[in-house]
Amino acid sequence: MKKRIVIALGGNALGSNLSEQMKAVKTTSKAIVDLIEEGHEVVVAHGNGPQVGMINLAFEAAVRSEVIKDNIPMSVCVAMSQGYIGYDLQNALREEMLNRGLNVPVSSIISQVVVDKNDPAFKNPTKPIGSFYSKKEAEEMIQKGYILKEDAGRGYRRVVASPKPVDIVEKETIKALLNSGQLVIAVGGGGIPVIKDGNHLKGANAVVDKDFASSKLAQLIDADFLVILTAVEKVAINFGKENEMWLDELTIDEAKKYIEQGHFAPGSMLPKIEAAIEFVNSGSNRKALITLLEKAKCGIEGKTGTIIK
Ligand code: ADP
Ligand code: MG
Numbered sequence: 001m002k003k004r005i006v007i008a009l010g011g012n013a014l015g016s017n018l019s020e021q022m023k024a025v026k027t028t029s030k031a032i033v034d035l036i037e038e039g040h041e042v043v044v045a046h047g048n049g050p051q052v053g054m055i056n057l058a059f060e061a062a063v064r065s066e067v068i069k070d071n072i073p074m075s076v077c078v079a080m081s082q083g084y085i086g087y088d089l090q091n092a093l094r095e096e097m098l099n100r101g102l103n104v105p106v107s108s109i110i111s112q113v114v115v116d117k118n119d120p121a122f123k124n125p126t127k128p129i130g131s132f133y134s135k136k137e138a139e140e141m142i143q144k145g146y147i148l149k150e151d152a153g154r155g156y157r158r159v160v161a162s163p164k165p166v167d168i169v170e171k172e173t174i175k176a177l178l179n180s181g182q183l184v185i186a187v188g189g190g191g192i193p194v195i196k197d198g199n200h201l202k203g204a205n206a207v208v209d210k211d212f213a214s215s216k217l218a219q220l221i222d223a224d225f226l227v228i229l230t231a232v233e234k235v236a237i238n239f240g241k242e243n244e245m246w247l248d249e250l251t252i253d254e255a256k257k258y259i260e261q262g263h264f265a266p267g268s269m270l271p272k273i274e275a276a277i278e279f280v281n282s283g284s285n286r287k288a289l290i291t292l293l294e295k296a297k298c299g300i301e302g303k304t305g306t307i308i309k
Contacts, residue, residue, distance in 0.1 A: 003225050011047055075203025105183070161206040215276070
């Protein structure tokens, strides 16, 4: 049966540098076009960890060597990462579809995600980005208004907040394209974080988690399925331990219990489980799936992965 699916691509779908990304998007496109061939409506969301780090580093280096004067705000770095990843992905998806005789238009929507200026995450930035600085350099940057924290004895790094997405500004555009049978790439890198100021949207110094942004997108476009594709085939409890157990299914109550028991690592599996719970709880008949990129089709057919319902 035809489903409306939001696919959230993790780091392994894009690689960690330019040449890896160029190769990775080919494999990724095969997995996605398999779903288009089945007749599903698909929106693709993706992360941007290495890419936004690279862009930020490049500008920091240019500022340090005084090639350019002003540093680039984090919201702009996210926008650049969306553009660059979207370019590679839409190009590869188009080619894969043409190779299979499918004529489905594909585009990337520069997506802004509204965050709450009072989100507690702004008071406690946790996401390290960019290069390492000495104590002296860090003190100078702190004077300029940056937030830096000591990172595991390796030096100082900028940290940014990772607030929760509240709304997606371009949701109606994304829906209209989907409704007309097109393939859409949206909320790349968690979306460009913006704060509402009357009619103005002001870029925020933050990076939104792509798992939460994908869940929000799936809710707003009334999707049936949130599919989080990552580097493991299934979710486990006692992950990495002797009594590790891979799960085929997870109810909301079980998921909450396992969160409390600390089975899911913060920063990797925990946001996926929390994002899945949010989506499943937001309407009846909404399901989430966590599996490997290459197993997306099998997972949607119920043959593998972990289903959260
Ligand atoms: P992505 O780039 O797809 O967001 P992450 O590395 O952030 O990937 O998260 C996926 C990783 O989470 C897996 O590769 C695995 O190493 C780790 N992980 C942590 N806890 C668990 C768990 N309980 N079950 C399965 N994987 C887990
Ligand atoms: Mg992750």
